[in-house]
Amino acid sequence: MSVVVVTATARNGSVNTRGTSRNRGRSQRHRQATHTHRLLAKARGSNGEKRARLEKEAALINMDMARSVAARYWGRGEPSEDLAQVAYVGLMKAVHGYDPGRGDDFRSYAVPTIAGEVKRHFRDKSWTVKAPRWIQELQADISAVSDSLTQDLKRPPRPSETAERLGVSEDEVLEALSADGCFTPTSIDGRGPTGDGYALAERLGSEDRDLDRAEIRVALAPLIGELPERDRKILDLRFFRGWTQSQIASNLGVTQMQVSRLLSRILKNLRVQLTA
Numbered sequence: 001m002s003v004v005v006v007t008a009t010a011r012n013g014s015v016n017t018r019g020t021s022r023n024r025g026r027s028q029r030h031r032q033a034t035h036t037h038r039l040l041a042k043a044r045g046s047n048g049e050k051r052a053r054l055e056k057e058a059a060l061i062n063m064d065m066a067r068s069v070a071a072r073y074w075g076r077g078e079p080s081e082d083l084a085q086v087a088y089v090g091l092m093k094a095v096h097g098y099d100p101g102r103g104d105d106f107r108s109y110a111v112p113t114i115a116g117e118v119k120r121h122f123r124d125k126s127w128t129v130k131a132p133r134w135i136q137e138l139q140a141d142i143s144a145v146s147d148s149l150t151q152d153l154k155r156p157p158r159p160s161e162t163a164e165r166l167g168v169s170e171d172e173v174l175e176a177l178s179a180d181g182c183f184t185p186t187s188i189d190g191r192g193p194t195g196d197g198y199a200l201a202e203r204l205g206s207e208d209r210d211l212d213r214a215e216i217r218v219a220l221a222p223l224i225g226e227l228p229e230r231d232r233k234i235l236d237l238r239f240f241r242g243w244t245q246s247q248i249a250s251n252l253g254v255t256q257m258q259v260s261r262l263l264s265r266i267l268k269n270l271r272v273q274l275t276a
Contacts, residue, residue, distance in 0.1 A: 032061060033107055041100040055095050059088075062110065066091040069114040073122070083118060090117030094147075102151055109151045116143035138176040141166055216274070223273050231266050238263060 036058050043054035070087035074080050094110035103109065120143055145165050149157035159177065163170040189199050224232060230252070237243040237251065245263070249256045 036106045037104045059095050066114050086118050086121045087114050090114035112150045113147045135176045135179050
């Protein structure tokens with residue numbers, strides 16, 4: 001009889017079954033892994049149609065796993081169904097390449113194999129930003145050895161372990177792995193998956209046209225403060241409120257010609273003081 005552990009909340013008496021669901025999921029994956037291992041072990045001891053049937057059955061019960069790996073790469077410019085088909089190809093390669101005698105965890109072997117197949121698809125078909133040829137070739141080599149390393153180590157290999165197997169430096173492996181995002185660069189006008197986020201272009205820095213004027217404004221402030229009240233009023237009405245010379249003349253009770261002469265004098269004196 002199975003034992004279900006629940007946690008009752010003190011406030012409303014509701015029951016949290018998250019832990020139960022997690023345990024159920026792990027149990028299901030364990031049963032699936034055990035069944036897969038048993039099928040592939042039988043397949044290795046069989047030939048012809050029987051072997052093909054067993055391998056096909058093993059692949060069918062792991063299709064959800066392949067699709068979940070493909071889902072990691074959705075949104076990179078390739079249709080999701082195309083990526084799923086590529087993942088299924090990787091799953092079949094894992095089924096054919098898995099050695100039951102070297103381990104009993106098919107998932108730890110299959111996931112890197114499937115991911116490698118999807119990455120190869122991007123590398124061969126979907127490079128938007130072309131990486132150097134040696135990086136593309138090294139990525140292919142990394143994908144080729146990651147499967148066997150994963151089965152030997154019972155976990156994904158570290159960059160240093162991959163580098164040792166390939167006979168290259170760890171820095172070269174890290175650089176090749178970092179080029180994984182060159183398939184489909186993000187558009188600076190894109191607004192995220194939902195279309196309502198901020199575009200990258202809106203967050204990029206740009207030249208501030210007012211920076212060159214900032215020093216002038218700082219220098220002008222005390223000079224304008226020393227002007228007679230009428231001169232300051234003329235500058236305020238003309239340049240801050242946008243009045244015409246005729247409007248300023250009517251307000252001050254002078255002619256438009258006088259306003260023009262006053263503005264010329266004020267600006268000339270400010271220019272001279274700034275130059276000095």
